[in-house]
Amino acid sequence: MRFRELLVQPVTLGLVLAVAAGVLLGEWFFAQAQDELLAERQEREVVMQAMALADLVAAVEKTAQAGAPTLAALASEWVARHGEIAAIRVVRSGDALLLVSTDPKDARPQPPPRRLERGEKRLYDLGQELRANVETNAAEGVFRKKQVDVARLDRAALRVSVPYAVGGRVVGFVQVEQRVGAPSTPPAAGRTAVALAAPL
Numbered sequence: 772m773r774f775r776e777l778l779v780q781p782v783t784l785g786l787v788l789a790v791a792a793g794v795l796l797g798e799w800f801f802a803q804a805q806d807e808l809l810a811e812r813q814e815r816e817v818v819m820q821a822m823a824l825a826d827l828v829a830a831v832e833k834t835a836q837a838g839a840p841t842l843a844a845l846a847s848e849w850v851a852r853h854g855e856i857a858a859i860r861v862v863r864s865g866d867a868l869l870l871v872s873t874d875p876k877d878a879r880p881q882p883p884p885r886r887l888e889r890g891e892k893r894l895y896d897l898g899q900e901l902r903a904n905v906e907t908n909a910a911e912g913v914f915r916k917k918q919v920d921v922a923r924l925d926r927a928a929l930r931v932s933v934p935y936a937v938g939g940r941v942v943g944f945v946q947v948e949q950r951v952g953a954p955s956t957p958p959a960a961g962r963t964a965v966a967l968a969a970p971l
Contacts, residue, residue: 813951814921817931821919824849825935825945828861832937842871843883855950857928862887863943864898870943894946901934902941927951 824845831841846859850873858874869883869891877883887895897920904916920932932946 813929814931817929817947817949817951818919818921818933820853820949821931821933821945821947824859824947825933828943828945829935829937832935832942846871846873853949856947857950858946858948860894860946861943862894862898862946864895864902865942867895869894874948897932898934898944901932901944905934905936905941924948 827845827849828842831845842861846861850856850859856873859871860869860874860877861871862868863870867887869877869885869887872878872883880888901918901920905918907916908914908918918934922930924930928948928950930946930948932944934941934944936942
């Protein structure tokens, strides 16, 4: 019996389709697992960078009351050193102040340092949430609430917000928007199906 004739037999055809489905599902699950591992590693790296910057911001705030120019220089130097960073913001939550931003869009209606605008209420709310979470965790002695906010803007960009403390009290947060490598394109499952079905 010719191979083509064997394949059109119901039992053989069903077996081939089952194998094809198994291969396709295997490729899909493998691609998903790889993407998740990549996303976790990217988030971890950006969070560590943002935490390091937050420590520097806290140090500047401790040593200079009129620290905005120094903070601006620090942010600019950090962006220059880490070319994948798209924007840095420093927000003093309690005073509703945008101290620093390297994003040109934040220079309107006037450049920082300035008070947060009505349209920037999300920054104020985020600062209050992070502060409350840090205080709750400290009071309860557990890390029940998230102290770092991580948002994926798209496949190739992350936004991480990390609180910083001065004198043992959370007074603001640092927000970093950073470009990251997009997840790899999933395996060409269609080619696998075609290869398996070609003898038909």
